[in-house]
Amino acid sequence: MHMVWQKIRRRVIKKINQIPFVQHQADIAYQIAVENHKNYLPTISQDDLKLVEKIKNEGVVITSLDDLGILSSLQLIDSAKNLMVKMAANNSIEKNQFVIHATSPQLMEHPQIFLWGLEQRLLNIVEHYIELPIAYHGAYFRRDIANKLEIGSRLWHIDPEDRKVLKIIVYLNDIGESEGPFQYIPQPLTAKVAQSLKYTYGYIKNSTMQKVISPTHYRSCIGNSGTVVFASTGNIFHRGKPPEASDRYTIFFDYTSRRKQDLNYINFTLPHKDLVLLSQNLSEQQQQCLFWQKNLK
Template sequence: MNKILLKIRKRILRAIDKHQLTKYQANYFYQKSLKKHLLSLPTLPPYHSNLLRIINKEGVAITTLDKLGITSSSDIFTSAQSLMFKISQNTSYDPNQFVIHATPQQIIEYQEIFLWGLDQDLLNLIENFLGLPVAYQGIYFRRDIANQLEIGSRLWHIDQEDRKVLKIIIYLNDVNEDNGPFQYIPKYLTSEIEQSLQYRTGYVRDNVMQGVTSSEVYKSCTGIAKTVIIADTSSIFHRGKPPINTDRFTIFYDYTSRRHKQAFHGTSILAYSDLHILSKNLSEKQKRCIFW
């Protein structure tokens, strides 16, 4: 499908999605699905249960790779450091560019990074948050450039892909206030600000945000390498604060339910054939998270 037809298709789907009857029906079936799946939710260990409680209350929980207890974490951090070195060698970028992503070929080369996001213990935590079977939208391996540009995801926004969106962010280098921490506004304040701004979708500049709230309410997620941030990005205003001193290196893992509110929002950077190669040794349950 060419780009023009794809844009037309997306415009039509958005118009349908916003229609009152469509919204009513979608919400009815969503609530019905939640009730049906409630008894199928997997049991969580105490530490993951506590993380879930914090996410539901605050919108964000902060932990570390070690505390999270995923068995392959040491392997992926070693691989991530190798990939980080390769991406850091890239100096031929546009001065108006604020982020460099690992290529699909690099993700396939370091496939253990992609596969970490399909660890069954991790999927169990995410399924309990969503209340529904998990759709793994894939990953972004990012180098955020220290150029102080305020564009794209460095502006305040709320993710719209689904009713609930969970992102897991792993810091690959130490992140302080001056090199691009993930920032958010707590859940209880976000709803008030949404009303003040009459926010529906899109990006909000920081000077506009400070017109309706104080920057003192901003929460900066700082931490050393291996810090893990688990964020309900569909319920909080959030952004990546522009780095000042040094580049920030992160991995973003994206998840929604399989009852995708807007199915045209798929985020995977990998081709279908690549996903088949990566999934060859996965369980059927894990595969369904990719090919939903």
């Protein structure tokens, strides 16, 4: 009953936000907030600025852990490999189940995974993309089951959490076309498709998507283990292509601004008590990204 009420509430809020006057006022407030934050953006390298511009222009950038050169990536991969073994041993797959997430206790056994998403360099890149103080929502360790189910995040959608949503996806096994790559429709085409479908939010079947755009325009992010995908999932149609040849193992790191469009979409990957434990050696800025809801605007 609670889930039904949440869905109804989301629809109502979405409808209210689409009222021209409400939308106009929200646009003005957003632009003022972005302008006010310009002078507070962190200093980043020219290479990272180019990465941010590519995300803004194209919606997706594909790189690798090696190319990023973040020192803690070694601990990330070691922890991920250990957790993959435990995840692979889980054979209790229910009917119509397409994904298995690592549990909170499993993530707490491997804190390096969650903490990688709080690396200062990554936070700086994300903040330059979002252009506002950012919120870190945590890490999702996923095992996507190799089957042909087309449900949930395997359907086309645009993330509704915020005006700008950034996800950093790390591949933990080699991903080709048959291993369920992250797929997207380039940003300029997404706007046209959304207009054709009169899309506001929700999931779109692939068969429906193919009626308005040719699959030749789909872009698949393929790559070896260690591939990293920066995806502006609040501005592009995207999905996880259903894996067929083998299960897909990934970690998703999620970020938005602290000016949430819809509080119903707030998600935390770990309980508050675990966040407190993990935050003990973090800088003040990292803690603000983690406990951003305390100062929600």
